[in-house]
Amino acid sequence: MRWGYALDTSFQDHEKLVWTFGGGKGGAGRTLLSTTLGILLAKEERNVVIFDGNLECANAHTALGMRQPQKTLSDFITGKTQDINELAVPTPFRNLRLISSSGDSISATNHSSLAAKNRLLKLIGSINCAHLLTDIGPGLNFWPVDLFLKGDVQILVITPEPTAVETVYHFIRMLIYRKFKNQLGAPQLENTLSAAFTDMRTSGLNDVMERVLEKISATDKSAAVRIAKSIADMELKLVVNQTLDRHDKHIGPAICEIVNKFYGVKMDYAGFIPFDERVALSLRRGRPFIAEYETSETAACFSVTLRELLNSISARNRKRQLDFITS
Numbered sequence: 001m002r003w004g005y006a007l008d009t010s011f012q013d014h015e016k017l018v019w020t021f022g023g024g025k026g027g028a029g030r031t032l033l034s035t036t037l038g039i040l041l042a043k044e045e046r047n048v049v050i051f052d053g054n055l056e057c058a059n060a061h062t063a064l065g066m067r068q069p070q071k072t073l074s075d076f077i078t079g080k081t082q083d084i085n086e087l088a089v090p091t092p093f094r095n096l097r098l099i100s101s102s103g104d105s106i107s108a109t110n111h112s113s114l115a116a117k118n119r120l121l122k123l124i125g126s127i128n129c130a131h132l133l134t135d136i137g138p139g140l141n142f143w144p145v146d147l148f149l150k151g152d153v154q155i156l157v158i159t160p161e162p163t164a165v166e167t168v169y170h171f172i173r174m175l176i177y178r179k180f181k182n183q184l185g186a187p188q189l190e191n192t193l194s195a196a197f198t199d200m201r202t203s204g205l206n207d208v209m210e211r212v213l214e215k216i217s218a219t220d221k222s223a224a225v226r227i228a229k230s231i232a233d234m235e236l237k238l239v240v241n242q243t244l245d246r247h248d249k250h251i252g253p254a255i256c257e258i259v260n261k262f263y264g265v266k267m268d269y270a271g272f273i274p275f276d277e278r279v280a281l282s283l284r285r286g287r288p289f290i291a292e293y294e295t296s297e298t299a300a301c302f303s304v305t306l307r308e309l310l311n312s313i314s315a316r317n318r319k320r321q322l323d324f325i326t327s
């Protein structure tokens with residue numbers, strides 16, 4: 001079979017899906033995964049846009065074998081264009097467009113004000129396509145974390161190294177912190193919130209959440225209910241990239257178990273991608289790995305991971321429909 005594995009054909013482009021690829025650690029493979037899954041989805045006749053959310057160091061265009069596009073998010077941030085859809089440029093792949101970021105760190109740092117970033121966050125949903133794959137840069141500050149939370153499908157990408165694993169725990173902690181902070185109506189609770197999240201040990205996240213929710217509930221019960229619901233609704237996906245041996249394949253399920261148990265957050269393992277030196281070779285040739293080595297075992301791992309993600313989205317949609325009918 002050409003792409004190794006068939007995709008789940010029961011999944012239809014009924015509604016727009018925003019996919020976000022985060023995790024915090026630099027070089028984990030978010031750009032590789034988002035561009036590769038984008039190419040695979042486009043090949044299945046889906047209307048796909050890749051959104052390069054790495055404002056300081058954009059490189060999704062390079063991963064797609066393109067030069068820096070003329071039109072980029074800089075035009076939006078600096079007010080040259082108001083219409084974000086104008087920035088979606090064609091790629092070498094049918095059905096796949098790219099909204100590139102400036103790639104100009106000076107411009108990004110100077111112009112990407114909080115207001116501009118907030119405007120971008122609001123406009124993500126208005127980009128015309130069936131699948132918006134959002135590549136997010138490294139870091140744990142407001143932009144990568146809030147952009148990640150915009151996803152209907154939220155994918156954390158890690159490598160098996162302890163430093164990457166440690167960072168992803170911090171990233172999840174930040175996701176929860178932002179969920180609290182974004183919903184908090186009463187500013188007087190912000191200090192309680194910051195203190196609680198700063199002091200806690202990672203294994204104590206469940207307890208911290210409960211304590212802070214209790215405090216919020218005392219002054220704003222509806223905010224506490226909203227926060228608890230939005231955390232209960234989280235469904236993170238984990239992909240382990242650059243695995244080297246059989247042992248590395250157990251890391252993903254083990255991390256999911258820890259997060260489910262100690263963080264009180266649902267996280268499912270979506271698959272692994274082995275380390276493959278041809279990834280760098282194809283990048284140097286200016287061709288995405290998936291286009292150069294489409295019948296390789298590594299390519300099959302990308303397809304299996306995509307199938308797993310699409311299956312889980314279909315299952316979630318079915319469950320929501322059922323809940324709606326029975327409620």
Ligand SMILES: Nc1ncnc2c1ncn2[C@@H]1O[C@H](COP(=O)(O)OP(=O)(O)OP(=O)(O)O)[C@@H](O)[C@H]1O
Binds near residue numbers: 025
């Ligand atoms: N499975 C893999 N096998 C071999 N090399 C890989 C693999 N995944 C990623 N790489 C290499 O690791 C580097 C980082 O990958 P990538 O740019 O996708 O990561 P990132 O998380 O987007 O990084 P950044 O923090 O810069 O945004 C790339 O140079 C790529 O060639």
Ligand SMILES: [Mg+2]
Binds near residue numbers: 031032059136
């Ligand atoms: Mg990247």
